[in-house]
Amino acid sequence: MTTVLVVNSGSSSLKYRLVDADSGDAVAGGIVERIGEDGLDHTAAVAIMLEEIGALLAERPPIAVGHRVVHGGDLFVAPTLITDAVEADIDALAELAPLHNPGALLGIRAARRAFPALPHVAVFDTAFHQTLPAPAYTYAIDAEVAREHRIRRYGFHGTSHQYVSEQAAAFLGRDLGELKQIVFHLGNGASVTAVDGGRSVETSMGMTPLEGLVMGTRCGDLDPAIPLHLARTAGLSIDDLDVLLNRRSGMLGLAGVSDMRDINERRDAGDAAASLAFDVYVHRLRAYAGAYLAQLGGVDVISFTAGVGENAPRVRAAAMATLGFAGVEIDDERNEAGSRDVRVISTDASAVTVLVVPTDEELAIARLAREFAT
CATH class of the missing domain: 3.30.420.40 (ATPase, nucleotide binding domain)
Known part of the structure; x- marks a missing residue:
């Protein structure tokens, strides 16, 4: 059984999908919205998710939890097993993605508490683009300023670009x-x-x-x-x-x-x-x-x-x-x-x-x- 729970957590919503990673079938999915209103935080959002798909989770227990994280900076070049140290790095990268990484981190922490025995894996939108050569990722501004403030091209939608390019090759x-x-x-x-x-x-x-x-x-x-x-x-x-x-x-x-x-x-x-x-x-x-x-x-x-x-x-x-x-x-x-x-x-x-x-x-x-x- 290869069921994986995928969580995409933002500042105001938490999207989830239970996926059969072998067949590609979506077993279940949904979204919890209005996080931040009326006392609804990410922990409560995960609790709502568990209420909505609890029976399915019992029937098809996930073997892992995958988390979408928008910005991995130049620290993360591949999917990464989430540890306390990785959480700290994601938090530190929030300055590069203030609208995305903080919400993702709150969702990760809530999900890790809900599923403490499962591996939690961060998949970064930027990781696929870490193969960019230096001439492609370097901006022509003062090099010392760029180094100090992590200014470079990171790229996004990497998970989609990687998936589509692989699917295209397989199809052909x-x-x-x-x-x-x-x-x-x-x-x-x-x-x-x-x-x-x-x-x-x-x-x-x-x-x-x-x-x-x-x-x-x-x-x-x-x-x-x-x-x-x-x-x-x-x-x-x-x-x-x-x-x-x-x-x-x-x-x-x-x-x-x-x-x-x-x-x-x-x-x-x-x-x-x-x-x-x-x-x-x-x-x-x-x-x-x-x-x-x-x-x-x-x-x-x-x-x-x-x-x-x-x-x-x-x-x-x-x-x-x-x-x-x-x-x-x-x-x-x-x-x-x-x-x-x-x-x-x-x-x-x-x-x-x-x-x-x-x-x-x-x-x-x-x-x-x-x-x-x-």
Whole structure:
């Protein structure tokens, strides 16, 4: 029996899924929300989870608990068995992810108390990107300042990028080590990664998840002088700028809505702002595709995943429309066909195979955590 409990704990919610790590089946799952309100803390949230799935836990006792942790800095390069010392390191890294790591740590502590006999495993969003070469992760600022304040590119969505690149190789019956891949993880948060032989060699998110592609509410790449300009001329504080760039920008800032389905509905109705937002979004996708083609020296496979990547054929078609020079050729019928399975959307004649690969980060975490069970 290979049941693993996967916990994704944030500051205000605790998501969980009970997964059969062998078959990939979700045995149960749910979410406890409003943590921090009316006396509901993470310990109480875990108690609610136990009430909701207690019978299933008795029938299919987990062999391990896997925890999603957003930021592992440069300390964690792989899934890690959680000890008191590891907890302390996750706590110390909270300065790099103040919105994510503290909530994850509270969930870890509550779950360790609830399941003291099980191995608890931290799976870090940043770990897959620890293979980035120095030229890719180094920012061109004062080196001493960068060292002192841990400023470098870390990258995120690593669990998804790793899972999707491995699934793509398996689907094609190819050796992962032979493939050059570009993976577009396009959800409300979005990132793209160049994967060479199964290793992340370039990724769009940086020290934080704000850099890179245009996202639902985040701006992505931005001239660093713009926040300085707004601070000086508009009197915006650090907190004001944080809210602007993380919560009021991206598609929401451009068109008033963050969901790609709403963007496309408004485009079809003739909304100029939605049309511009879509074009800006696609422009950035094409820019990164071209850059990563150059970094890899060519590509064998391009995969789309996550909410937008899996369900927005118009985005996929537009993003690939200018890559004919690289041998990319999309089959319109395949691209429009709906499916929950891994599928090819390029033509048989395309020199590059373009795929849609549904991501499953919980399953990936479960399988990584399973390796620590004895």
